[in-house]
Structures are given as C-alpha cells and as structure tokens.
Amino acid sequence: MSGPAVAARADGLLLAYGHHVAVGASSFVIPSRCVTAVIGPNGSGKSSVLHALAGLIEPAEGALQVLGTTPQGTRSKVSYVLQSLTVPVGTPLTVAEAVGMGRYPRLGLWRRRNDEDRRCVQEAMDRLDITGLAHRHLTELSGGQRQRVYVAQGIAQSHEILLLDEPLTGLDLVSARTIDRLIHSERHRGCSVVLTTHDLSEARAADHVLLMNGRVLASGPPEEVLTEANLEVAYGLGALHGIVGTFLDDPAHPTERGPIG
Numbered sequence: 386m387s388g389p390a391v392a393a394r395a396d397g398l399l400l401a402y403g404h405h406v407a408v409g410a411s412s413f414v415i416p417s418r419c420v421t422a423v424i425g426p427n428g429s430g431k432s433s434v435l436h437a438l439a440g441l442i443e444p445a446e447g448a449l450q451v452l453g454t455t456p457q458g459t460r461s462k463v464s465y466v467l468q469s470l471t472v473p474v475g476t477p478l479t480v481a482e483a484v485g486m487g488r489y490p491r492l493g494l495w496r497r498r499n500d501e502d503r504r505c506v507q508e509a510m511d512r513l514d515i516t517g518l519a520h521r522h523l524t525e526l527s528g529g530q531r532q533r534v535y536v537a538q539g540i541a542q543s544h545e546i547l548l549l550d551e552p553l554t555g556l557d558l559v560s561a562r563t564i565d566r567l568i569h570s571e572r573h574r575g576c577s578v579v580l581t582t583h584d585l586s587e588a589r590a591a592d593h594v595l596l597m598n599g600r601v602l603a604s605g606p607p608e609e610v611l612t613e614a615n616l617e618v619a620y621g622l623g624a625l626h627g628i629v630g631t632f633l634d635d636p637a638h639p640t641e642r643g644p645i646g
Contacts (some may be wrong), residue, residue: 392577397447409600422588425597464544487541509541529560
C-alpha cells in the first residue's frame with residue numbers, strides 16, 4: 386500500500402469543546418505504518434486527539450493533516466473503534482451482522498455485499514477468533530468477546546489508519562492477547578494504528594508514543610518519551626516512585642506500590 390511516510394501531522398493543534406480546552410497547543414507527528422500509543426492521565430486529552438484524527442472535532446487553532454489532507458477528507462480511510470459501546474438488551478444483532486456493518490462506509494445502507502465484502506468480514510472474524518460466535522447475538526457475549534467483535538468491525542472497514550480508544554482495558558486475558566496481536570500485525574499490512582492506553586508495557590511495545598497531560602508533552606520513540614522524568618511531569622512529581630505495576634491512573638487497574646527507595 387502506497388502512502389505518505391507520515392500518517393498525521395499536527396502544528397500548534399488546539400482542541401476545545403466550546404470554552405473548554407481539551408488539548409492545549411501541541412505539535413507532533415504520527416508515523417505511517419507504525420503503532421502509536423497515546424498515554425497520559427485521565428482527562429489528559431487522549432480521546433480528543435483520536436476524535437480529531439477521525440474528523441469528529443475540528444481544530445480550534447492550529448492545523449492537523451491526516452494522510453496529507455484534512456481529517457474530514459480522509460474519513461473513508463480511517464476506522465475508529467470507540468472505548469465502550471452498549472447494545473440494548475434484546476437487540477437482534479448477530480456477531481456476523483455487527484462485523485458486516487464495518488463495510489457500510491463503502492456500501493451505504495442499501496447496496497448489496499459482493500464477494501470482496503464477504504471476504505473482508507470473514508477475514509476480520511478469523512483474525513479476532515470470533516468465527517465460532519458468528520450466529521450468536523451480541524447481548525449473549527462477554528465483555529471481552531464483544532470488544533473483539535467491535536475491533537473486527539473496525540478492521541472489516543477498508544482503512545489506512547486504525548484508531549482504538551482503550552482497546553485492552555478490563556479485558557480477559559484471551560481477548561487482550563488476541564487484540565494485542567491484531568494491533569501489532571496491522572503495521573505489516575501497511576496500516577497505521579493509534580491507540581490510547583494506561584498500560585506502560587503496551588506503550589513501551591509501540592513504535593511511537595505521545596505522552597499527554599492537557600497537551601502533548603513529548604512525542605517520539607518509547608525509550609525517549611517514557612523516561613522517569615517525563616512520566617513524573619505527566620502524572621505528578623513523585624507519583625511514580627516505587628511503582629510495581631504497569632497501569633497508571635486507570636480505575637480498572639489500580640496502581641500497585643512497593644517500598645519507596
């Protein structure tokens with residue numbers, strides 16, 4: 386797949402909701418065909434960055450380019466899997482139907498699927514190991530199984546960039562490992578992945594990291610960004626002393642602390 390060396394570029398990007406500034410002026414690059422992890426405390430602006438990349442909110446100031454143009458101009462090439470989706474009890478939607486909805490951006494509501502659409506849906510279910518659940522209803526699944534369905538829906542869509550908001554939070558081990566493998570295999574298919582996370586180990590396994598706290602504090606390779614000094618600025622002076630676990634500022638994974646020193 387041909388494409389620019391840079392998946393996205395921000396110059397002085399400021400994101401706001403009315404008078405509330407979600408992300409202060411920030412400049413950063415997201416490399417193409419890489420896994421980029423966006424990490425920072427709750428409320429630091431991580432999800433807002435994904436919304437902007439998906440074209441759901443426009444810059445209040447500065448500029449943002451995605452695949453060389455405006456985010457609104459690349460929506461058909463960007464697939465966005467939100468952090469949490471709810472399915473009303475009794476909704477008669479099967480796994481196969483939910484994954485097939487990933488083809489709607491290409492088909493619209495009324496065009497019939499062709500062999501290519503069916504192949505993409507089947508491949509997505511195979512990659513997330515949910516083929517055996519194809520005829521089950523979403524309300525019958527565990528939380529981890531539903532998350533795999535939503536990620537499968539995302540990759541069933543033709544895309545060059547895959548956006549994932551907290552894709553691994555609170556999942557069972559099988560689902561977490563399945564989605565993690567998918568994340569790191571997408572780059573070998575010529576796609577760029579941008580994910581938000583509270584997990585330092587997941588951020589360290591990425592190719593590129595954005596560290597945030599109301600703005601992008603640092604951007605670059607994990608070994609350059611995830612230093613103790615940078616993390617203490619992001620999470621508060623002294624917040625990291627004695628940490629044993631890898632999850633930061635995540636209610637689903639309370640930070641573990643060991644002896645200080």
